[in-house]
Amino acid sequence: MARGIGQYIVIRGLMIIPTILILYTIVFIFLRILPGNPVLAVVGTKNISPEQLQHLMKMLHGDFGVTLAFPMGKPVVEYLKLRFPATLELTIFGFTVSVLLGLLTGTIAATKKGTKIDTGMRLYSIIAYTLFIPWFGMMLQYVFGIHFHVLPTSGRIDPGIELQRITGLYVLDSILTGNWEAFASAIRHIILPATTLGIVLSGAYTRLVRNNMVDVLSQDFIRSYYARGVRDWKVTWYALKNAFIPVVTLMGLQFAILLGGAVLTETTFNWPGMGTFIVDRIDYRDYNAIQGAVVFFAFFVGLISLIVDIVYALLDPRVKY
Template identity: 30%
Template sequence: MTMLHYAVQRLLHAIPILAGVSVLVFVLVHMMPGNAIDMLVPPDAPQELVKRLMAAYGLDKPLHVQYLHWLAMLVKGDLGYSIATSESVARELGRALANTFLLAIPAAALGFSVGTLLGTAAAFRQGKLTDKLLSAIAITGVSLPHYWIAIVLVAIFSVSLNWLPAQGMGFEGLPGDLQQLGSLVLPVVALSLIPLGVVGRVVRASVLDVLNQEFVSTLHAKGLGGGRIVVHILKNTLPSVFAVMGMQLGYLLGGSIMVETVFNWPGSGNLLYQAILRRDVPVIQATIVVLAFFFVLMNLLVDIAQALVDPRIRR
């Protein structure tokens, strides 16, 4: 199977997944108690006003009609308007995603690089104190909840030491100086610990598996340097490591609701949290579907990258 054929096949597989996500999101959102109209008008508002608002937002139609209308708008790229703010959902979500990317990309770079280093070092020191220490760090990163880590970091570095800001961005767009850059440190560290732990454990297991293969002994017998052998070993671990990295990056791009809430970071997770509180159906639906799209896209890119690294996957 050619690379192009494989990529097209994976792309076609992603379409029904996204369609299924849209149905699931629509059904679950409409199972929530209450609606945004209840949040807009007082409890003693006239029923005529409530009915007019329901009709204006199309909430008085049957669910299947609402879904088909929303799906048609979604296919055209129209995410609708927020019921709570009357602002374009695409504009709100675009700003929130940009802020989430500011956290997710550095957190992924930090977690993946440190996790790879720790996992590789632990594998080469298997059974020794270094291995146990690095493995304990990886397990801790996986086990501790994001939001708890975020609260502890705020308590230590913001409240006790007063070194870093506790909440908010303090800037728009990209940080322009060290003070603004400080707003990124705590949320990035909090978000990076889980991918660090997951990648570290996977890299350790993959490297140990490769070390037990015969070609490693052959490389040693040929007198190849230690650094070049490590490169060969890491190259053979790439398919499995890529898969985990893709999933973790998808989670990070999806935003962490609790971490963004703790740091009052105006990202996609915080936007979704506020929309849920306000029962803002258009924002909830659009945010979840767009985040699901990014997750599926990341897995698609990882599948293609794996096939490029290991052509056997395309068979």
């Protein structure tokens, strides 16, 4: 079995390489099709000699390279190191909220099948999944930030609070350094954007968990538990564990979507992550930065997909290696 799972992991891992190469090629072509020139976008209407223009246009090195927009000449890798932890932190918290809400509402709906509570949970899943992130985020900003003044509406931490960067994840760094003032500030800042993402994405979990649990609860082994007098909450827990395998796949896909699709949330909450970085670089036609960010995302999403495949193979014995 070890040899089978090992071969399975190697094959799945190698599939990441052509995926990244294909994506990189597509991004490269589309960026060159777009009108405009990255150098001219930076210098604007300033007079520049043909020799200087040619020199600037040779700043492509075949790797992530350096930025072509302000500040010019800064390695793209440095931006990735600075911005990616912010997106990852938002993704982790948003993902956690979505999974917990989805499992809770889906389980309640399944155990109350055919009742008004079940109808309410299903209605919640539809509304949550159709919410427009910028609108929903701004509503939360207005209610909790402007009206009640209980939560900040932008940024990652209060101005003036110093925090030693270790991982770039402010909540984790504040714990590692024992900076509880920074910890409280980082938690307060991430609540609204994480809640926005979490609620919107929880609808898919609600419906999937509900449908799978309804199927599991109708099986013979569940009826045998009830016949033996097993407590309701234990039966529900057993049913949830058996209904969890398809949810694992969705969890991996949602995490990848959160990583690559946090642009709207980051823009709404002025969150300094990869989403706002890519949007900013697109305005300047910064080929190097855009390609570097997309390839980095592709590699990370491929890694997440590999982990999901491995977990799925370990949980479900029907998967063939």
